[in-house]
Amino acid sequence: MRRTVLAPLVLALPLVALPFVAVGSATADGAANANLAPVAPNTESGEGTAMVKVTGQTLEFTLAASQLAEGPHAAHIHFGADARHECPNPDEDADGDGRLNTTEGGPAYGPVVVSLTRSGDTSAESTLAVDRFASGTEISYMRGGVTVEPAVATAIESGEAVVVIHGVAYEGERAAAKSDLDPALPASATDPALCGVLSAAPAGGAATGGGGAAPSSNAVVLGLGGAALVAAAGAAAVATRRPREQ
Numbered sequence: 001m002r003r004t005v006l007a008p009l010v011l012a013l014p015l016v017a018l019p020f021v022a023v024g025s026a027t028a029d030g031a032a033n034a035n036l037a038p039v040a041p042n043t044e045s046g047e048g049t050a051m052v053k054v055t056g057q058t059l060e061f062t063l064a065a066s067q068l069a070e071g072p073h074a075a076h077i078h079f080g081a082d083a084r085h086e087c088p089n090p091d092e093d094a095d096g097d098g099r100l101n102t103t104e105g106g107p108a109y110g111p112v113v114v115s116l117t118r119s120g121d122t123s124a125e126s127t128l129a130v131d132r133f134a135s136g137t138e139i140s141y142m143r144g145g146v147t148v149e150p151a152v153a154t155a156i157e158s159g160e161a162v163v164v165i166h167g168v169a170y171e172g173e174r175a176a177a178k179s180d181l182d183p184a185l186p187a188s189a190t191d192p193a194l195c196g197v198l199s200a201a202p203a204g205g206a207a208t209g210g211g212g213a214a215p216s217s218n219a220v221v222l223g224l225g226g227a228a229l230v231a232a233a234g235a236a237a238v239a240t241r242r243p244r245e246q
């Protein structure tokens with residue numbers, strides 16, 4: 001009994017004691033950014049950015065967007081090995097109903113692999129957990145400690161993952177349409193609004209540091225479970241990158 005409790009502690013010790021040895025060797029650490037643009041023909045307004053920091057299998061993300069429709073905005077990282085790793089084209093409105101629903105965008109960006117919720121679960125099971133996403137015309141939040149599959153971490157760093165913010169404003173016929181994801185919801189609640197491909201950020205240290213020291217220091221912060229430290233670092237990044245955030 002006691003032995004099973006101690007084993008994880010013993011295994012964890014080397015990680016703490018050797019902070020400058022690369023942690024998470026299965027996937028390189030890095031960051032990726034996306035500029036989010038309106039998904040036609042659903043909407044013509046809105047803009048946003050997504051930033052994702054990858055440390056091993058752990059993500060820290062920042063999501064910000066403005067000029068959105070009222071209402072909740074489900075937001076996800078989409079990825080499929082067979083997808084094109086792109087945002088959908090307007091002509092992918094396969095059924096020609098003047099909307100490009102989430103399913104019709106699938107060939108471009110693949111299924112949901114991370115739900116960018118503000119709290120709780122972040123798996124695909126939270127795809128429509130609207131009460132845990134942001135709401136309103138302007139959204140801005142960040143979160144750390146999001147664990148993903150190694151393949152997802154690799155996809156993000158390879159420029160193959162796509163961020164999609166859902167929730168648009170429809171009038172007329174389109175307003176009456178039901179969601180392809182959940183017929184109990186209107187299509188406006190789940191159709192894609194903004195989309196952007198995550199591409200590797202010009203590394204702030206990883207590429208130029210030459211020794212992996214910068215990524216290691218991130219790993220140490222995360223390894224110590226310093227949520228507050230991570231949040232502070234992220235907030236600083238937001239502040240420097242988005243001067244007009246408020």
Ligand SMILES: [Cu+2]
Nearest residue numbers: 075076112164
């Ligand atoms: Cu999505």
